[in-house]
Amino acid sequence: MYYQPGEATAYESMRYLTTKVPFGWLMRSVHCWSAHLMIISLVAHMFSTMMLKAYRPPRELTWVTGYIMFALTLGFGFSGYLLPWNKLAFFATSVGTDLVKSVPVAGDWLLHVLRGGPDVTANTLYRFFALHVVILPLLFVGLIGIHLLFVQRQGMAPPIGQKVAPRGMKFFPSFALRDLLLWLFCFMILLVLAVFLPYGPGIPGMEWELGEKANPLEPAFPGIKPEWYFLWEYQLLKEFPPHLLGLEGPQLCLLVVTLLLGIWAIIPWLDRQAARNEPSPSFSDFGWGAIVFLTFLTLKAWDIGGLQPVDSPASIKVISRTCAWWTLGLGAVIVAVRWVVYKHRWFIFTGAALLHVALHGLLGLSYLTAGAIAGLLAVIAVVTRVLAARRVKATVGASP
């Protein structure tokens, strides 16, 4: 109604919306807060599904549809970020879309398709607007329908060890009224946040003050960072050297990220223990290891503990050390709670992720070297553990 995509109108219409239109400020604030809270909710939902093994058969496709919806939500975030056409959004989108170039063979073509030309221009804005308000919502609505259909047909996943979920309640009116109660509560919280913190909580990557209008002729200013949910990838990209193993750094980084996300997508098929309705501590540990991995990279991207200038070698060293201590602290809490409360005894992936952080942040090894050492040790530990388990199984099977 008020937003007008276009190089000469996008920023101006946003400014008009937030300053002149009655309750326009509230709409934008609620929109931005909802977007971030939606991603936080999805991350929490995804990890809880992962930890509870709710993805196990016959719910593999529910996991996959959820996974795709999560990717679409990130797409919503990325495409919506450019629409105000302000300085930060413009340059962050330029840097973000530039990564597509690293895709082998079709990289340049993909970049051209994404941007509608070689550079971020009004064409990019039109494309992102279409993505944000038409294409992604249509896809999302379809997928959420399928996702809910699966949930409705298959029911809630029972805890591991049980074959049938506890008796449920009627969707209408009992479940619907409870849902409404929660929805009202969330809406109230959202309103409070939107009124008292209209530009976000002030955390880097989670703020949306309109600022200055984008000027494509200006050089990109230093220290541009993406939204918080892309920070881990941004930092991982920075950890790669320009060239490694005969590939360009960004290409190799993209390969690693694709591999990790690919593994995450096919977890229901990899976790055979959960498929047999047996506890699978290794996959729970894999989930916790992923949390440690993402936490360290995100903290580092926030330059926690950085000196001035933040990009100096001395500052980077201090940032790595400070973030390592914070991550190790969090890791210690996670391990202690799992050990004491949940009686977990499988810590190879969490241990490897924490070793990676310690080698890099405390001993000063490069991120990739530390990762290679920790990864190698994790592989040896997993193989040893699997072989030992097989031996025990064989011994038990052979005994009368």
Added chain:
Amino acid sequence: MKRVALILCQAVCALQIGVAAAEKPAIPAKLAALLAATGEDRKPVITPEQRTYFEGLNDHITALLSNATETEIITRADHLGSILALGLRPQKMEVLLQDNCILCHTDPEVQKPETLFSLSPPAGARPHLNLRHVVDDVHFARGLSCSGCHGGDPANDKLEHTHVKEWPGTDRDKNRAWILAFCARCHSDPALMNRFNPGLPTDQLAKYKESPHGKLLIEAKDPRAPDCLSCHGVHGIRNAKNPLSTVNAKRVHETCGACHANPVTMAGFKLPDGSPLPTNQVAEYRASVHGRALLERGDLGAPTCNKCHGNHAAMPVGLASVSQSCGLCHAGNASLFDGSKHKKAFEEHKWAQCAKCHGNHGIVKTHDGMLGTGADSMCVDCHQQYAKNNPECNATAEYFHATIARMDEAWSQFGVVAEQLAMRGLDVDPIHDKLNELADTIKQARAHIHSFSRNNFDQVVAPGNKAVESISALTDGAKTEYRSRQLGLGASIVLIGVMMMAVYLKLRRLERQEEGSLR
């Protein structure tokens, strides 16, 4: 078919290679030998950079270089290397290679240390022996080389010395007044100078003769007096816009300071009141608002010595011309002062106008404390002594100070409030517009105190007072809007709370009904 195409391609390529080879003439044997020469350590004397430079030379320059080797003016590889190392563009290299003076005076085999020009003269050598200075000289760039000043025939390969007749035969260093006339041969000739630099004035000598420097040199024959070379250098005279020039804006204070900051050189020179001429001007200037603007911020609009004192006609700024001199840049303030009642009073007391309050070489950044009757006031001292019977002057000064301080404080406070309101998501653009108006008025008011007129000052600050009122109303409006947002939120929370309570009660009732039906 493919074979025919291949043969054709090979033939075309061979033809092109042949044409290219024919276009590049072979290097003459002597020159080639020097280029290929190796030193005692069996490494090539000509460095790869020098070789690359040589290969980029055009045929004309290569021919001149070859000629110098054929006529045996260049006979050594290190001599050739020192010329190639200059990396000159073709026009300058052409001048150099046609000048036997330079070619001979750069040959370490032929020259004594005191006559050898090189890129790195030994420590303690006379500075004019730096070859880089010679080729960077503004005269050299226009084709005027050694013989232009020293005489002789640069084309003469017998290398005879025939110095020009204008040079005194003896005691050239004792009485340097001849240098003025020598430079003026060209620089005072409008027709000649027009050929090289039509914009360059030709009245330098006339101005210089009228200056204290000129009188000291020409009339008093004082050996400390500067001549042309003292400021411009001997070799290596560059355009004043060149940052390396000794008369570049950023280096003028060093050039003047070479004498004026040296107590030994300046010993015996006195001010009109008989006190010794100070030598702290450069130090004061460096710390001044002008010095910092020029030297730290690189603001070339900031003045240096010659902006106030002149250059060839350099002289002290007269009492009557201080405001003219300052007014070249501070035109508004100077004009206001000239129209004020203080102008006459200052003239009566023979006070140096602007300099009386602001100083001269060490002018510091002004502040509002200089107004009024406080400890830093510029007004009190003179007014207590000379204007005791004018109490309205103090009142006016206090009024100026209080008005500006009030507006400045309002600007700062409302700036903070605007920032807070912006963080709360309110529209502060209209407030910022008015704050800019206020800032503009404060700037104008600070300038208009130089009118020393309350009426004039009031006219200027009137828009500022209106801006303060507008800002106050706008911030109040924004605060009210924020309060209404909070009230709206409170009402929404109550409404949502009521709805939640209703849903909860409905749920309870349903659960009870279910429990009842189960029983």
